[in-house]
Amino acid sequence: MFKTLSKTLRRFLKARDGGTMTITAVMMPVILGFSGVGLDMTHWYMQKREVQSLVDMTAVEGVHTATYYSDNELKAFMTVFASANGYDASTDTISINAPPSMGKYAGRSRYIEVIVSRATELYFADVFANMIGQSMTVNISARAVAGTLVVGDQCIIALDPTMDRALEFTGTADVTTGCGIMSNSSSSEAIYIGGRATLVADPAQAVGDIVIDGGGTLVTNSPIQSFAESIDDPFESIPLPPDTACDYTNVTVTTDGTVLAPGKYCGTLKIQADDVVFDTGTYVVYDGDFVTNANTSMSGSEITIILTGSSPADIGSVTMNGGTEAEFTAPLSGDYKGILFYQDRDAVYMGSSSMINGGTTGNVNGVFYFPSNEVDFLGGSAVGSSCMLVFGAKVKFGGNAEMAIDDTVCASYGLDGIVHQERVQLVE
Numbered sequence: 001m002f003k004t005l006s007k008t009l010r011r012f013l014k015a016r017d018g019g020t021m022t023i024t025a026v027m028m029p030v031i032l033g034f035s036g037v038g039l040d041m042t043h044w045y046m047q048k049r050e051v052q053s054l055v056d057m058t059a060v061e062g063v064h065t066a067t068y069y070s071d072n073e074l075k076a077f078m079t080v081f082a083s084a085n086g087y088d089a090s091t092d093t094i095s096i097n098a099p100p101s102m103g104k105y106a107g108r109s110r111y112i113e114v115i116v117s118r119a120t121e122l123y124f125a126d127v128f129a130n131m132i133g134q135s136m137t138v139n140i141s142a143r144a145v146a147g148t149l150v151v152g153d154q155c156i157i158a159l160d161p162t163m164d165r166a167l168e169f170t171g172t173a174d175v176t177t178g179c180g181i182m183s184n185s186s187s188s189e190a191i192y193i194g195g196r197a198t199l200v201a202d203p204a205q206a207v208g209d210i211v212i213d214g215g216g217t218l219v220t221n222s223p224i225q226s227f228a229e230s231i232d233d234p235f236e237s238i239p240l241p242p243d244t245a246c247d248y249t250n251v252t253v254t255t256d257g258t259v260l261a262p263g264k265y266c267g268t269l270k271i272q273a274d275d276v277v278f279d280t281g282t283y284v285v286y287d288g289d290f291v292t293n294a295n296t297s298m299s300g301s302e303i304t305i306i307l308t309g310s311s312p313a314d315i316g317s318v319t320m321n322g323g324t325e326a327e328f329t330a331p332l333s334g335d336y337k338g339i340l341f342y343q344d345r346d347a348v349y350m351g352s353s354s355m356i357n358g359g360t361t362g363n364v365n366g367v368f369y370f371p372s373n374e375v376d377f378l379g380g381s382a383v384g385s386s387c388m389l390v391f392g393a394k395v396k397f398g399g400n401a402e403m404a405i406d407d408t409v410c411a412s413y414g415l416d417g418i419v420h421q422e423r424v425q426l427v428e
Contacts, residue, residue, distance in 0.1 A: 047120045050086060052142040056426055058082045059114040059146035062096070063424045066112065071098060078114070092118045100145050103428050104223065111147030111427070145428035154182040154205070155405050158190075159233055159371050160393040165189050167206070169197035169216065173377070173397035176200040178407030183207065184230040193218050197397065223427075235369050235391065238335060240308055240344060241284055250288070262303075268316070271296050278303045278328075282336060287314045290341075293322035300328050304336040304366075308344040315347035317373065318354040323361075330366025338389075340366025347372045349393060357399070364388050365409060377401040 062078045069077055075096045079087070082094060093116070100106050100113035119137045155177055158166035166185035169175060172195065181199070183190040183206040190208030193199055193216035203222040204210060207230045212218050247263030252270040262281025268288035278300030287309040292298065309315040318341055320326065330340040343354070353373035363386040368375055375392035378399045387410035388403065397403070 047118060047140050048142065051092075051116050051118050051140055052144070054082060054086045055114040055116050055142045055144040056146075057085055058087075058094075058096075058116075059112050059144040060424060060426065062098070062112040062114070063110070063146045063148060066098070066110075074098065078112075082114075082116070087116065088118075091120070092116055100428075103145060105145050105147060105427060108147070111145055113143065113145045113428075115141065115143045117141040143428070144426060146424060146426050148424055153179045153203075153407075154231070155179040155387075155389045155407075155410075156181045156201070156395055157231070157391050158183040158185060158393065158395050159391060160185055161207070161230070162186055163394055165192040165396075166394050167191045168394070168396040168398070169193045169199050170195040170396075171197060171398045172400045173197040173199075174400070175397050175403045177202075177403075177405040178410075179405065180205065182228075182231055190226075195398075233371060233391070235339070235342075235367070236345065236371070238339070238342070241282060241306065246286065271298055275299075280331075282306060284308065285316055286310075287316070289316035290318045292320045292324040292326070295323040297325040298328075299326070302329060302331045304331060304339050304342060306336075306342045306344075307347070312344075312346045312348045315344045317343070317350065317370075318356075318368075320360045321355065321357045326360070326362040326364050328362075328364045328366065338367050339369055340364060340388075341368045341370070343370045343373060345371050349373055354392075357401070362386075367391065377403060 058078050058081055061081050062074060065077060066074055075098075078096050079094060083089070087094060095115040097113040099108050099111050103113070105111045118140045120140050156167065160166045161184055163185050164187045166187065167181060167183040167190065169192070175198070177200065179201070180203040181191065181201045185206065185208050187208040189211045190206035191204065191210040192213065193211070194213040196215040198217045198219070200219040202220045203225055204218060204220050205225040205228040207228060209226045210224055218224070244264055246266035248265045250267035251265055253260070253273050253276055256274040257276075258273060259277045259279060260283070261279050262283055264284045264286055266286045266288065269283070269285050269290050271292040272294040274295070274297045276296070276298040278298065280300070280302045283303060283305045285305060285307050290305055290307065305318075307316045307318070328340055330336070330338050336342065341354075347353075349372055353375070354368075354370055355376045355378060357376065357378040365387045367389045368391065370392040372393055374394040374396065375390055376396045376398070378396070378401055386404070386406065388405060389410070
């Protein structure tokens with residue numbers, strides 16, 4: 001009998017008749033299993049996307065409306081908003097935290113965290129769970145944090161849209177601002193901090209990337225914001241003064257205590273004396289440069305120095321060096337409110353166009369505006385406890401340049417050169 005069964009089994013294994021049906025019968029559960037798992041995974045993924053979209057929308061909406069509600073009112077409003085966009089209290093739970101309870105924005109005001117957890121059935125797995133009288137569900141959760149991201153309050157801005165190292169800090173430069181820095185350049189080195197330079201700024205932003213190299217140091221309270229949106233030039237619509245005849249030509253001041261009057265200075269205006277006073281008003285330097293050196297000292301209250309010319313190539317620049325000491329403040333009203341130096345936008349880019357270096361010291365309160373050229377702070381320049389706002393195609397701090405920008409000083413002079421914008425966005 002045993003032999004008979006053995007022969008029968010061998011014949012069955014060798015038989016080819018009905019092989020396809022046999023294989024199909026064996027593989028069918030496997031095929032169905034993979035199909036079922038695929039169905040469950042697709043359903044899980046779609047639910048995950050739906051929940052993530054829900055928390056993203058709710059967090060952003062909460063930030064947009066936060067100023068109109070108390071904390072409890074805000075959470076109630078956000079729950080109603082979530083319900084109108086897919087939140088179902090029968091399957092979902094929602095947690096709204098303002099400020100966030102975790103992550104890098106934990107405890108920070110102006111940010112809101114939304115967490116939703118959803119009990120979701122898995123169709124294929126549920127079939128097997130039902131066979132034993134159970135229900136198969138999984139919890140899908142998603143989290144979003146939105147907030148008001150500061151885009152503005154910048155006081156050092158590089159305006160060129162493509163230049164490498166449009167905002168550059170090298171050597172032993174030491175720059176402390178009471179506000180932020182921004183580069184409109186899309187370069188992979190839109191802002192470069194290298195050598196042993198130290199920069200203290202909040203926020204630090206660039207359209208491109210921000211590179212900290214070697215012994216460079218960046219101190220900021222906000223996360224570094226590479227790949228940010230560009231900002232508009234706040235002074236591009238400011239008009240040049242009407243063209244008039246020259247009041248003075250190729251002026252070089254060599255006498256201590258000289259008092260200068262506002263007007264149109266054709267050719268270079270050079271200061272190389274002590275205690276030179278600029279009377280209040282607008283100084284137009286036409287087809288020439290503004291130059292100070294040889295241990296010069298000068299002062300002026302509510303003045304603006306404008307560089308323009310008969311052609312783009314003739315528009316001059318500013319050079320302060322050789323131990324210059326300057327005490328300048330910009331106007332508190334009028335077309336040039338807050339602007340100390342203004343270079344015509346039509347100027348041809350000349351590289352190191354305007355330089356503050358060689359032991360230049362003092363307090364200069366106002367905007368340095370060179371939208372088509374470079375502004376360099378180099379070689380021992382030290383401008384402290386002031387409100388110097390710098391706008392240039394490129395802005396560079398090198399050597400052992402020092403600068404301290406005090407936002408309270410800016411406020412006391414009524415300067416509005418600091419751009420202040422805010423943008424609501426998802427941050428986590």
